Amino acid sequence: MTIRNDSARNGVALIACLAIGGVFIYAGVTKISDPLHFADSINAFATLPPAVIDPLALGLPFYEIICAVLTFLPPTRRVGALALTVASLMFFIALLSALLRGLTLDCGCFGTGVPSRPRMWMELGLDFLLVGGAAAVYFHSLLRSPRSSTYVIGTPDL
Amino acid sequence: MSLAATPIRRDALPPVATHGIGWDVARDLFFVAVIASISLGLGLAKNHFSSQPLPMVYRSPEQRLEAELTTLVNTPPANLAPAETVALAEFRSVVDSKSALILDARSSVFFQQGHVPGAHNLARDNFAEDYRRLSPVLKGMNDKPIIVYCSGGYCHDSKMVAHALMMLGFDNVRVFTGGWDEWSAAQLPTSTESAP
Numbered sequence: 001m002t003i004r005n006d007s008a009r010n011g012v013a014l015i016a017c018l019a020i021g022g023v024f025i026y027a028g029v030t031k032i033s034d035p036l037h038f039a040d041s042i043n044a045f046a047t048l049p050p051a052v053i054d055p056l057a058l059g060l061p062f063y064e065i066i067c068a069v070l071t072f073l074p075p076t077r078r079v080g081a082l083a084l085t086v087a088s089l090m091f092f093i094a095l096l097s098a099l100l101r102g103l104t105l106d107c108g109c110f111g112t113g114v115p116s117r118p119r120m121w122m123e124l125g126l127d128f129l130l131v132g133g134a135a136a137v138y139f140h141s142l143l144r145s146p147r148s149s150t151y152v153i154g155t156p157d158l
Numbered sequence: 159m160s161l162a163a164t165p166i167r168r169d170a171l172p173p174v175a176t177h178g179i180g181w182d183v184a185r186d187l188f189f190v191a192v193i194a195s196i197s198l199g200l201g202l203a204k205n206h207f208s209s210q211p212l213p214m215v216y217r218s219p220e221q222r223l224e225a226e227l228t229t230l231v232n233t234p235p236a237n238l239a240p241a242e243t244v245a246l247a248e249f250r251s252v253v254d255s256k257s258a259l260i261l262d263a264r265s266s267v268f269f270q271q272g273h274v275p276g277a278h279n280l281a282r283d284n285f286a287e288d289y290r291r292l293s294p295v296l297k298g299m300n301d302k303p304i305i306v307y308c309s310g311g312y313c314h315d316s317k318m319v320a321h322a323l324m325m326l327g328f329d330n331v332r333v334f335t336g337g338w339d340e341w342s343a344a345q346l347p348t349s350t351e352s353a354p
Contacts, residue, residue, distance in 0.1 A: 035205070039216055053216035058201030059194070066193055079189040086190060142182060 013140050016133045017077060020084055021068035023130065028064035030111035035061070041108025044115075045098050063087065071137065078141035081134050088130035095124045224286040231285035231322040241320040242332040244305055249334045250346060258303040259295070263315040264338065274307065274341055275349040282308070282315035285322060296328070303330040310337025 031038045039057035042048060048056065064087065070080025095107055099120055106113040107123050205211045217225070244252070252258045253274055260277040262269050269279040278295060280288045289296075296304075304323060308315035320331045334341075342348060 032204075035201075035212055036210075039212060040219060043216060043218060050216040051214070054212045054214055055198060055202070057216075058205050058212065059198035060201075062200040062204075063194055063197035066197055070193070079186050079193070082183075082186045083190045083193055138186075142179065142186075145182070 009140065013137050016137050017071045017081070020130055020133050020137070021071045021080075023126075024064040024068035024084055024087075027110050028061040028068065031057075031108065032061035032065070034112065037112045038108045041106055041112075044103070044105040044108075045094050046101075046103070047094065047097065060087075071134075078138060078145065081138035081141060085131060085134040085138055088127055088134055092124065092127040092131055095120060095127060099124065223290070227286040227289055227322065230325055231282055231318055233318060233321055235314045235317060238314075238317050238321040239324060241306075241317060241324065244332045244334045246334075246336050246340055246344060249305060249307075249336070249341075252303075252305060258305050259299055261304060261306045261319065262338075263306050263308040263319040264313075268309070268338070270350065272342070272348045272350055273338070275347050277307075277349075279352070280306070280319055282318050285319065289322075289326075296323075299328075301330060303332060304328055305332050305334050307334040307337045307341070310335070310339030310341075313337060 035054075035057045038061070039053050042053050042057055043050075063083070067080045067083040067087065070076040071084060073080075091107070091109065098105060098107075099117070104115050104117050105120070106115045107120060109123055109126075113119065253260060253276060256276060260274055261280040262273045262277045263280060263282045264273075265281050265283055266279055269277075269281070273279070278292055280292055304320075306316040306320045306323070308319075316333045316335070316337065320333050323331045
């Protein structure tokens with residue numbers, strides 16, 4: 001019974017990894033070719049100083065793609081999942097803050113779009129799911145890995 | 159069967175716990191920071207080899223437009239595309255019939271002291287701001303001709319503004335080379351009021 005539960009959990013974790021990784025690869029690819037528009041989207045949040053916006057717009061798409069690829073690979077899944085949890089949480093907080101301040105903007109999450117508050121709420125919901133999913137994958141991997149000095153980056157768990 | 163008699167293989171034992179979850183989380187966060195640094199490095203490298211690299215400090219669309227317009231209007235006179243010119247007689251009939259948009263490329267100080275009736279001030283030295291202010295008027299022009307003038311004689315401001323307008327997509331732009339000097343010397347009507 002325990003073995004069956006474990007394999008079911010592993011299966012769910014694998015599906016979650018593929019879904020979350022797929023979303024982040026798509027998000028990264030759509031942004032990587034047009035950093036200028038993404039920088040404009042970040043600026044619309046009115047939270048970051050100009051010196052941070054362009055480096056963030058340049059680095060974030062690569063971060064998303066690298067982390068998504070890491071979640072696909074069992075030996076690096078744990079770190080990839082944590083990295084995506086951090087990114088999703090950052091997006092969630094930024095979007096929630098913009099909504100609470102009454103801003104209407106295009107978050108630039110998936111390339112260029114039309115500024116719209118209903119769309120922002122939908123993207124906030126997606127971010128919430130991504131935070132939850134990535135955190136669940138991370139803690140699933142973390143709790144299953146024997147804590148030994150012989151493990152370097154996570155533990156192959158699937 | 160006695161338990162003591164059962165041999166235990168050392169490699170069958172589970173790994174020995176040498177640290178807690180906190181250490182694992184800290185180590186994972188360290189790797190996240192490494193990934194972030196690598197991503198930033200890749201982004202900066204891609205930007206370095208890009209044909210249109212982003213500046214390190216963000217500029218808003220308004221700031222970019224202003225920089226672009228300022229660069230455009232400051233094209234050295236030697237590199238300007240030749241614009242069609244208009245003589246005084248034709249310019250006067252156009253002003254009287256209001257069949258063209260008249261632009262004064264002189265500084266606002268000179269414009270306020272006196273200008274051709276109906277002219278708008280699109281100063282060469284304040285081009286970006288004036289262009290933004292006049293955008294609704296310019297966009298409403300459609301195919302109506304635009305005539306630019308400056309002080310006259312050897313001034314280049316009208317040619318520079320005309321060149322910038324042509325680069326911005328306005329096709330029918332001409333220059334009244336006689337400028338303000340020729341217009342006022344001919345004792346033609348002048349105005350100190352801004353056009354609506």
